[in-house]
Amino acid sequence: xxxxxxxxxxxxxxxxxxxxxxxxxxxxxxxxxxxxxxxxxxxxxxxxxxxxxxxxxxxxxxxxxxxxxxxxxxxxxxxxxxxxxxxxxxxxxxxxxxxxxxxxxxxxxx
Amino acid sequence: xxxxxxxxxxxxxxxxxxxxxxxxxxxxxxxxxxxxxxxxxxxxxxxxxxxxxxxxxxxxxxxxxxxxxxxxxxxxxxxxxxxxxxxxxxxxxxxxxxxxxxxxxxxxxxxxxxx
Numbered sequence: 001x002x003x004x005x006x007x008x009x010x011x012x013x014x015x016x017x018x019x020x021x022x023x024x025x026x027x028x029x030x031x032x033x034x035x036x037x038x039x040x041x042x043x044x045x046x047x048x049x050x051x052x053x054x055x056x057x058x059x060x061x062x063x064x065x066x067x068x069x070x071x072x073x074x075x076x077x078x079x080x081x082x083x084x085x086x087x088x089x090x091x092x093x094x095x096x097x098x099x100x101x102x103x104x105x106x107x108x109x110x
Numbered sequence: 111x112x113x114x115x116x117x118x119x120x121x122x123x124x125x126x127x128x129x130x131x132x133x134x135x136x137x138x139x140x141x142x143x144x145x146x147x148x149x150x151x152x153x154x155x156x157x158x159x160x161x162x163x164x165x166x167x168x169x170x171x172x173x174x175x176x177x178x179x180x181x182x183x184x185x186x187x188x189x190x191x192x193x194x195x196x197x198x199x200x201x202x203x204x205x206x207x208x209x210x211x212x213x214x215x216x217x218x219x220x221x222x223x224x225x
Contacts, residue, residue, distance in 0.1 A: 031210035043114070043216040044153075044201070051211055089153065093210035097143060097166060100153040 006090055006101035013080050014109050020076045021104040023090030027071035031094040035064055035075055038103070039086040047075075047088075080108045112136065114217035116202050122223045123192055131187040131220045135204030142185050143205075143214060144169075144177060148198040156200075159185060160208045192224045 005024045013019050025033065035047040048057040053068040061078045077084055087105045091098035115134045123129050135142050144156040155169040159179040170176070174193075179185040189196055199221050203214040 034214075043218050044203075046213045046215070049211055049213055091153075095166065096141060096205075096208040096210055096212070097155045097158055097169075098145075098153075098214065099155065100145075102152040 004090065004092060004099055004101035006088075006104050008104060009102065010105040010107070012107045012109065015081060017080050017108075018076065018078045019080055019106065020074050021088055021106075023073045023075070023101055025071050025073075025090070025092040025101075027069060029094050030068045030071070030092065032092070033066055033073050034091045034093060034098055035073070036089040036091065036100075037086045038089060044089065075104075077106070080106070082108045082110050084108050114202055114204050114215050116200075116217040116220050118220060119218065120221045120223075122225060125194060125224055126191055128188065128190045129192055129222065131189075131200050131202075131222070133185045133187070133202030133204075133217060135183065135185070135202070136215055137183075139204035139206055139215075140182065141205045141208040141212065141214075142179060143203045144185070144187050145201045145203065146198040147201070148195070151198075153201065156187070158208070165208075189222075192222075194224050197222055197224045 032051045036044040038044040050066040055066045064075045066073045085108045087103040089103045091100045117132045142159040145153045157167045174190045177187045199219045201219045203216045205212040205214045
């Protein structure tokens with residue numbers, strides 16, 4: 001059973017601030033790491049699927065890095081906007097099923 | 111194109127009754143997953159299907175839970191003799207194929223409340 005930890009649990013920032021969250025996972029038997037954004041009253045939405053050590057992916061103001069050897073990934077949001085308010089979930093996967101962390105809930109104040 | 115759909119969106123049932131939750135995956139997606147989020151908990155895996163077969167049922171919490179998929183498309187999650195601890199949001203997701211690198215597309219979920 002994978003133990004996935006995300007920190008912080010919640011975060012409140014002002015519009016325009018940049019922020020980052022951490023996802024820690026067991027490094028052994030690693031295949032892929034998924035990041036999802038889950039806005040209230042909506043479906044979880046895939047942000048990134050990462051597989052390679054040292055990989056960095058970017059989508060607009062959001063980027064993520066991956067370290068498979070030490071078992072962590074960082075998600076960065078540059079210049080946070082109120083529409084970035086959501087819960088961000090990471091989930092390693094080695095068979096297809098996703099094992100989710102508890103998530104980081106971000107609140108961006110205008 | 112159409113995304114993953116789930117029905118009903120909300121279900122309130124009395125303890126002890128059976129419920130069926132339905133998932134319509136994206137057309138052409140061979141993999142289908144069920145997850146749930148109980149109050150204060152993270153999203154937890156229940157079961158997945160590759161075609162009509164369920165290679166991994168390890169997340170089903172008890173033998174009151176069962177799921178099937180027919181025609182490689184629609185899936186039904188059935189909970190028998192519901193208990194209050196079954197109250198949760200049940201999410202379905204589909205992907206092009208089974209594998210750790212395939213993006214999963216989630217439905218809007220079914221909120222189940224057991225009174």
